[in-house]
Amino acid sequence: xxxxxxxxMGGDRAPRAPVAGALLALAELPPEHTIDLVGQxxxxxxxxxxxxxxxxxxYAPQRARVRVIEAPDVITMSDKPRVAIRGKPHSSMVxxxxxxxxxxxxxxxxxxxxxxxxxxxQHILKLHADLTRPAIATILPTTSKPLVMLDSGANVDCxxxxxxxxxxxxxxxxxDVLGRPNPTVGLLSIGEEPEKGNAxxxxxxxxxxxxxxxxxxxNVEGRDIPTGTCARGPIDVVVCDGFVGNVVLKFYEALxxxxxxxxxxALGAERETLAQAFKELDxxxxxxxxxLGVKGVSIISHGTSTPRAIKNAIKVAVQMADARMSExxxxxxxxxxxxxxxxxxxxxxx
Amino acid sequence: xxxxxxxxMGGDRAPRAPVAGALLALAELPPEHTIDLVGQxxxxxxxxxxxxxxxxxxYAPQRARVRVIEAPDVITMSDKPRVAIRGKPHSSMVxxxxxxxxxxxxxxxxxxxxxxxxxxxQHILKLHADLTRPAIATILPTTSKPLVMLDSGANVDCxxxxxxxxxxxxxxxxxDVLGRPNPTVGLLSIGEEPEKGNAxxxxxxxxxxxxxxxxxxxNVEGRDIPTGTCARGPIDVVVCDGFVGNVVLKFYEALxxxxxxxxxxALGAERETLAQAFKELDxxxxxxxxxLGVKGVSIISHGTSTPRAIKNAIKVAVQMADARMSExxxxxxxxxxxxxxxxxxxxxxx
Numbered sequence: 223x224x225x226x227x228x229x230x231m232g233g234d235r236a237p238r239a240p241v242a243g244a245l246l247a248l249a250e251l252p253p254e255h256t257i258d259l260v261g262q263x264x265x266x267x268x269x270x271x272x273x274x275x276x277x278x279x280x281y282a283p284q285r286a287r288v289r290v291i292e293a294p295d296v297i298t299m300s301d302k303p304r305v306a307i308r309g310k311p312h313s314s315m316v317x318x319x320x321x322x323x324x325x326x327x328x329x330x331x332x333x334x335x336x337x338x339x340x341x342x343x344q345h346i347l348k349l350h351a352d353l354t355r356p357a358i359a360t361i362l363p364t365t366s367k368p369l370v371m372l373d374s375g376a377n378v379d380c381x382x383x384x385x386x387x388x389x390x391x392x393x394x395x396x397x398d399v400l401g402r403p404n405p406t407v408g409l410l411s412i413g414e415e416p417e418k419g420n421a422x423x424x425x426x427x428x429x430x431x432x433x434x435x436x437x438x439x440x441n442v443e444g445r446d447i448p449t450g451t452c453a454r455g456p457i458d459v460v461v462c463d464g465f466v467g468n469v470v471l472k473f474y475e476a477l478x479x480x481x482x483x484x485x486x487x488a489l490g491a492e493r494e495t496l497a498q499a500f501k502e503l504d505x506x507x508x509x510x511x512x513x514l515g516v517k518g519v520s521i522i523s524h525g526t527s528t529p530r531a532i533k534n535a536i537k538v539a540v541q542m543a544d545a546r547m548s549e550x551x552x553x554x555x556x557x558x559x560x561x562x563x564x565x566x567x568x569x570x571x572x
Numbered sequence: 573x574x575x576x577x578x579x580x581m582g583g584d585r586a587p588r589a590p591v592a593g594a595l596l597a598l599a600e601l602p603p604e605h606t607i608d609l610v611g612q613x614x615x616x617x618x619x620x621x622x623x624x625x626x627x628x629x630x631y632a633p634q635r636a637r638v639r640v641i642e643a644p645d646v647i648t649m650s651d652k653p654r655v656a657i658r659g660k661p662h663s664s665m666v667x668x669x670x671x672x673x674x675x676x677x678x679x680x681x682x683x684x685x686x687x688x689x690x691x692x693x694q695h696i697l698k699l700h701a702d703l704t705r706p707a708i709a710t711i712l713p714t715t716s717k718p719l720v721m722l723d724s725g726a727n728v729d730c731x732x733x734x735x736x737x738x739x740x741x742x743x744x745x746x747x748d749v750l751g752r753p754n755p756t757v758g759l760l761s762i763g764e765e766p767e768k769g770n771a772x773x774x775x776x777x778x779x780x781x782x783x784x785x786x787x788x789x790x791n792v793e794g795r796d797i798p799t800g801t802c803a804r805g806p807i808d809v810v811v812c813d814g815f816v817g818n819v820v821l822k823f824y825e826a827l828x829x830x831x832x833x834x835x836x837x838a839l840g841a842e843r844e845t846l847a848q849a850f851k852e853l854d855x856x857x858x859x860x861x862x863x864l865g866v867k868g869v870s871i872i873s874h875g876t877s878t879p880r881a882i883k884n885a886i887k888v889a890v891q892m893a894d895a896r897m898s899e900x901x902x903x904x905x906x907x908x909x910x911x912x913x914x915x916x917x918x919x920x921x922x
Contacts (some may be wrong), residue, residue: 352781378770444822465816469760469816
């Protein structure tokens, strides 16, 4: 049973997209799951009435599983993150996240200001012990199984230790959400050999190699991402600095529509078949990207999210909450920390 | 008139691919251009005889413009760069580059050990004054005009000053080789705003903004690469650290064959039409990547280069030599250096 708080004011298409996305999600989720739409109640109620009175009429049965929670303020896309959180404690973002901190919800989804969501999530939910930064995990489609790439934009100039933290977070996510037991982890670099890469990557390689409990594949390269496979086998998790991850992610996202254009000219009438083939590259299919490392669930959706993208983000949120992923992260980090704690000296029984 | 030294022993398909590539290039180049095939003369002569006696018989007229230059040693793909240069002074790589240093050739092309080629080029040709590192420039196809991305793998952990050096090198290359007068330069980052990016990128942004003589577009993002355009207009040059550039390059290179596979299943018989459309993404179309910053021309080709790829690499080498690009780089760098030299104090005429 998961109670998901959805930021009804966040994103370019709010309130329509989050409200419609909530109805779509509830129709697909088992009946015990509920949604809190957080924002200006007048605006949300009107959006619900409009949708249910028109094209979403078939979703009337879902209405009973929706609660509308008042939050008078709105954090805009141009608000500075930290200023917004401090200055707008009654915003949908802050109120939505606080419900989780207070035990009134199990997850939060927003298509609003990403910087503000990261800062507020870290401030309100707090980071797990032994973490210095949270990371955004993105699911990338490949020609084999999808893989998780992190960090895809929360951090730049990451240390080797932080890259190792991302590896631990990504492994738990791949196991709990993608259902990969003992997931494989690759470190994104510019050559297979351990000595290839920048200083942080080379150091992280040595640390990951030494870490038991992680199925470390060694370095993977940009060429391994489209197929989701490297010479040592299938890749479940790709670890990288948020600068590199964000460049790759935005490049990948832009390619699908770009290539559609190129092929449309070459193929004309075959466009429909192609659109089908490109579905694998459609990001709204995977909804939002979780901010990993916080104690709880916070899903970051694109500002341009459609109702379908929000629906999928909500489903990821439910999956993370139901799998108790945050608990598993805590456990995994504690295990890793124990490995580094010097054991009590053993007295030999002479 | 350009004399191109080609490493006949370099690459997975040597000597056949470099020898055949030389014949293909000469057939397309005006008659004043010549090629030196550098390597084990016995091996090269045999390859020439075999090719001209069989499928390359039509290229017999080109034979007179080919000289075979003896170099008994071969640097292998697994040789450590600096060890190879010192230990194998009679290798095709070192002998080929020395011809340029001695004024016997105008350019060098190799599909051999990239690390060795970078080190030998820097050691033998020397860097232009005011440069701390050379950079590999790659031409990326986009849906508009191709763009130059550098560095695509020669350096990691670049300083802001080095990113600025890459911008100057890339601008000269775009002008001389791609024929773009006053080329636009974008700095690859994770947001348009000057404060987005890692420490080196943020600092480089400020330095590039202050540099006259460069048409600086500001930050560009991963999403701008496939279209070759950002919100401020078309992009001729993308500047980045070699770690990021190499990841993007390898990712891009792997996508074309990967997507071909995806589409082949969806489209069956339309495969041929698609192959045509994908030609834009075919790297062998652009041959090799020049190592910019050295005094001379050194083109790095893929180890897997086909004769066609080598042909195109030779044509790029000729273009760079004919345009006197290395001289232009020297001039551009001197101009930039002059800007930073404090001018003599002006006495006001009171």
